[in-house]
Structures are given as C-alpha cells and as structure tokens.
Amino acid sequence: MIVLGIETSTPQTSVALGTETEILGSTSLTGTARQDAVVPAIEHLLRWTGLELSAVGGVAVGLGPGLFTGLRVGVEAGKSLAQVLGVPIVGIPSLDALAFGVRHTSRMVGAVIDARRGEVFYAFYRTVHGGVVREGDYQVAPPDHLAADLEARGEDVLLAGNGAILYRRELEGTGGRLEFASAVSAHPQAGSLVELAIPRMHREEFDRLFDVVPLYLRKSDAEIAWDQRRRGASA
C-alpha cells in the first residue's frame, strides 16, 4: 500500500510517499509561505518515483497544532486528494509525528513546536516498542510553563522541535538532564506520518473526511461583540 503524507504545521512543508517497508521519496522545504509548495512537491515526488497519482492508496495528514495558514492548506490538500482518489485518510497530530521521529531513545520525549506570541505547543511521550505513547494532554503555554512541567517530572528528557531549539536557554537547567534534538528533528516529518498511518490503515481505523480538521489548541467560545454590524445592517 502506498501512502502519501502531508505535513504543514510548522514553517517546514514536508511531503512523503511510502509503503509498509520503505519511504519511497520525501521532500521538505522550510520558510514562511511555503505551503504553495504542497501540490508541486507531490507532483515532483510522483514524477521522481515514477508513480501515478492513482497508485496512492491512502493519505496521512498532520493536524497540528501549528501554524494556521499552513494547516489549512495541507489539511485541505490531503482531504481533496483523498476524496478525488476515493482512498482512506488518517489525521495525525503533528506533535505525535515529531515525537515518533526521535523515538530511538531511552529518555522520555518532549515534542515542542513554536506557537508564536511567546508560546509553545508541547506534549510528552514515553517510548515503547515500535513507537511512542503520549502522556498527558497537548498544551499551549509560555516556555516557562513547560520549564515548570519539566521540573515537576524531574526525569531525563529528550526535547525535540523548533520550539525546543528556540527556547533552549529558558529550558536548560530545569528538571532532570535535558537533551536537545538537533535541527534535523526540528519539524514533524511527512515520512513519520506515513509510518504512523499505515498500521492504522491496515486496522481500517480511517477518519471520516469531515472529521479531519486542524487541531487548534487556543480555543475561545466567546462571541464577537458586533454592535456596529447591527447598527450598519439596520441603517
């Protein structure tokens, strides 16, 4: 089974094609507004791997949490392709994919993505045979909140992601011994999405197309105070 992975939750746009046994091709490009690259990157990968689009048997998309613009483009591209091709889709939280990419460690893993506005998205993972298991909820908070979390855990942790790199100085020295993953693990990889999606596809744990929506952690139930719209409408 050939699965297409699309990951756009950070300034890196990453696309991959893979099977149960290997990643056939992958491409990543970092920079703002690179989500324009999603569709050309897929075309490129298909051409270079000599595959037809119709060979794709499933789609895996990274759901974030992450950057709004990228997520909208990536998730919509994945959903459109799944619908047009009539193939199953699986949505995977991008923090899970990030942690999965650095799972070959005995430490606990902290996946940390820059959320802008002085905050990070993060979650902690225990490594298990063949993967990672999340411990606790996905969080959005300032880095000192994460530092307090690390302090409370008091364990040796491997921190991965662009948020960990950005706030390294604030995080260092807190909790147990910290290790920081290098730049190559700064962003969730589409290849990890493919690897995480394939077992789910085999178990037929697909997502319904309309349930595949970006994971937004900054929630607000408030309504906009629309005095002037009413005034304008009644005028």
Place this chain on the structure above:
Amino acid sequence: MRIELGAPTVEDTRAIGAALADLLRAGDAVALTGELGAGKTTFVQGVAVGLGFAGTVVSPTFTLVREYRGRLTVHHVDVYRLDRVQDVLDLGFEEMTDDGVLLVEWGDAVEGLLPSEHLSVELTVPGHGERRRLVLTAVGPSWATRWERLERSLEPWGSAA
C-alpha cells in the same frame, strides 16, 4: 497620534491608501473601521496599488482572506461574516504579519485579537451635505518614527483637525 482627513471622493480615499502604502513595513497591521459603504475596500485598493500590486482588489467578505503581492504582501481580511472569536483566531493574524501587512475590515470589532501595535483607520459615511472623513490613529509606538512623514504625505487632504 491622530490625523483627521477629508476624503470627498472615492479617488481621494484610494490616494490616501496609496500614500500610506509608502510608509508600511512588514509586520504592520491596519484596522479598518466604518459602516457598509464607508470605503474600507476602496482604501485597501489604494494600499495595494501603492505597494505595486496590479491585480483586482475586492472585498473578501465571503472568502475571508485575500492576498496581494507587491513590494509587501497584503493580507486583506474581512471579519464581517464571522460571529465567534474562535473563527477569527483560526485565521491566524500573527502569521499574516510575518511576511507582509495585515489589513482587517471591521477591525474595531476584533481589536483585542489584532497585534497590540496597529494603525486604526476610521472611515465615516457622510450625512446629507457632509464631507466624507477619515481618521488615522496609531495604537502603540511603532508608528512614532514614521508619524511626521505620514502627516506630511497626507497634507493635501488635511482638514482643520
């Protein structure tokens, strides 16, 4: 910092937008306030043209966000159809100011969600026999160093404030 201007014609509104465009920098946010028909989209047309964009500028009432690429990328947003704060958050304002400028129609309704430093542009629909007016107010210090130049370039439309 406040500038009050008279904009008797649509061309004036457009020209004021173009004059502002010369002073815009990446990261700027502009909140546009004014009732339906006050000239918010016309103002954005002026800004886009001033930044060298040659295409069409229409109100993004239904598309929510439109993008124009000139000297800077303009992210033109209209929140008129949105009812929930979450819908506005989902647009991701902070990312739009990464690589360009953000112009938000009905910006005053969502002021708390805008970057804390921004420029407010208030357009008023004139009553019978009145002149169309336009008031620019800087929120935060980022406009301080540019304010004098802005005042000078907008002098042709200056009214006795």
